Amino acid sequence: MAAHLLRLRLDLLLGALRGDARHVTRVLLALLALIVVVAGVVIGTLRLQTAGVDVAAAVTIVAGSALTLGVFAAAFMGGIDDQLDPRRFAVFGLSPLSVAGSTFAAGILSLPVLALIVVAVAVGRLWVGLGASVALTIVAAVLGALTCALTAKVALAFAGLVLPGRRSRELAGVFLVAVLVVVIPTALFFVSLEWNGQVPSALREAVEVLSVTPLGAAWAIPAASLSGSFTGPLLVAIATVLALGALWVWLVHRLLTTAERPAVARERGGLGWFALTPSTPAGGIAARSLIYWLRDPRYIVNLAIVPVVAVVVIVPLLIVGVPPAYVALIPAPLMALFFGWIAHNDLAYDSTALWMHVASAVRGASDRIGRLVPVLLVGLASLAVVVPLTVSLHGRWAILPAMAGVCASLFLSGLGLSSLASVVSPYAVSRPGDSPFQQPQRTHGGLSQGVVLLGALVLSVPALWWGWRAVAVDVDETWPALWAGLAIGLVVLIIGVVAGGAVFERRGGRLMEFAEST
Structure with missing residues (x-):
């Protein structure tokens, strides 16, 4: 044979x-x-x-x-x-x-x-x-x-x-993203080393x-x-x-x-992301959210603005004479903060689709987790490239754990607060098919935006403090910054998902009424 x-x-x-x-x-x-x-x-x-x-x-x-x-x-x-x-x-x-x-x-x-x-x-x-x-x-x-x-x-x-x-092409795309996430930081790390x-x-x-x-x-x-x-x-x-x-x-x-499972025939029929995510309420919501984030111009514009803001902020700092080595450390935490904040009103973008979640009695935690999957994927992939790049430009790889801890705290804390804010205080946004730059008139909504941004910064103070000490005082503080950032971010994320899920279940009718009327 x-x-x-x-x-x-x-x-x-x-x-x-x-x-x-x-x-x-x-x-x-x-x-x-x-x-x-x-x-x-x-x-x-x-x-x-x-x-x-x-x-x-x-x-x-x-x-x-x-x-x-x-x-x-x-x-x-x-x-x-x-x-x-x-x-x-x-x-x-x-x-x-x-x-x-x-x-x-x-x-x-x-x-x-x-x-x-x-x-x-x-x-x-x-x-x-x-x-x-x-x-x-x-x-x-x-x-x-x-x-x-x-x-x-x-x-x-x-x-x-x-x-x-x-x-499926979706999984091949995930593979390509994974390759980029691994190869780019590794290449930057090896290039920056001084072998001698x-x-x-x-x-x-x-x-x-x-x-x-x-x-x-x-x-x-x-x-x-x-x-x-x-x-x-x-x-x-x-x-x-x-x-x-x-x-x-x-x-x-x-x-x-x-x-072979009979589901193969259906998968070849074009289930796309639904064929890759688990067959659970959170998996279904995650698949639907991935489709929105990758195809809806309103979501795409929100994602595209994050790196633009990070670049625009560093220009005035360079003009006023801040040392480039320190300016190089700013884009990664800033992007982490805005990636966490970007989901603070994700429920409002659902429009009439929210009724499916309420009518099928989806658990609030499942709704919150599923909606966070696209932001987690995009945010983690982007930060995995940006964090090593900023550290490479700074010139001291010893502070890499501190930078990772600071970004983890800002990103995960922002996601946790966004999970709660999007069900507590949603506000009107442009409707499906409208220009993403066409915003409706509203009498509220700024409060939740500011609370999420300020809250993520306040909760990340310990990681930011140790991160600053690792850069300016003692490089040994880099590990406390990492562990503090991870601990704070994960705790806030879990609390935000659980609390947001409880509010979603309690206010399901009002949320559906809000989505139908905006």
Whole structure:
């Protein structure tokens, strides 16, 4: 069976070059991009031979860990179609172990895995040149390649069980956002480091931790062999491969004995975000809110204004002579504050759609949580990029935890207060289809805006105080700022959701009357 699948796999690879000109062009461009990436990695490993053992270890371990994690994320969320899906062999009555072994062996004959093998060989050649044990380097290369290959198969199988609609464009978009959120801060961090032939202190501890985790153990074996302390990483790497192999066999057994859910047909019919969110009241509200936030110009304008305000505010500060290093720290907290505040009147934008929640007796907490999901996604993704960028411009990465704590406190506190303010004091907004800049006349509404903004600032005073001390007095205050910011933000968010949910249930009729009349 394995030989037959290998021939089938080879036919599939050659078949990818058949078809119309557009299809062949896409395939060739993808192949060219893969070759360029692999060539860049090989050239990079060659340059590391003159950088020293410590620098080479840091780069290969961190990059190898990121590669393993990226393989899982791409396979799970990237909408990849597994041509050797074990469910396609269910009709032949084969044992799960036979199907698992044959499909995995045939899966090795693929361009991504072959590129991975080339990368592993290049890394192995680097370490042999640096004096590492040849035998352990070969073992490390094999274990690293097997870990990534098994991780991909496990991720594809797991996605086939829990995400039958994973090929939807919405989930692929989430994957792209996740890639940007991870890649941009990481790239900024590495670029800002001053190596000088030595591993920066900010990386040393992370490398030590990754060396004994399933993500980076295999990549740490060659470096550890130079000091004789390779036993730990070697055992972890072997245990990881065995565990992934056992998990792969179990998942194949589940796939061969479990029918696909009938919801797949409906998902392909265009459920969009509703196919991705949980089948709960909060999940349904979250899906509907995501559609509004991504399509309704009124919501889009609110989101677009946040970064504009952050940029406009720093211009006068630069003009009056405030040092740029301190001005660089302002946009991230300001954006966090406004992202938390932006949901303070979200209920008013529902117009007549609010009756669905009231008529179906949706719990208030479910309504509050579902409406916060779009703001959380957009806010967290934006802050994950802006916070490292502002810290990079400031020049001191040691204050990164303090900046994260301050932003977390402002953002989460604002969301908690907004969850309560939007049901206590909603005010009229432009109706669906109207210009987002056309605001109706109103006699109230400014109070809730000011209360949310001022309340988030007041509640975040402890985090702001420790954050200021971390920047201006003692950098050791950065960790109290982080933990204080997270604690304050989470507590205020939970209280705001619970209290807002209780008010929503008590004032459901009045809220629906307000939405119908505005």
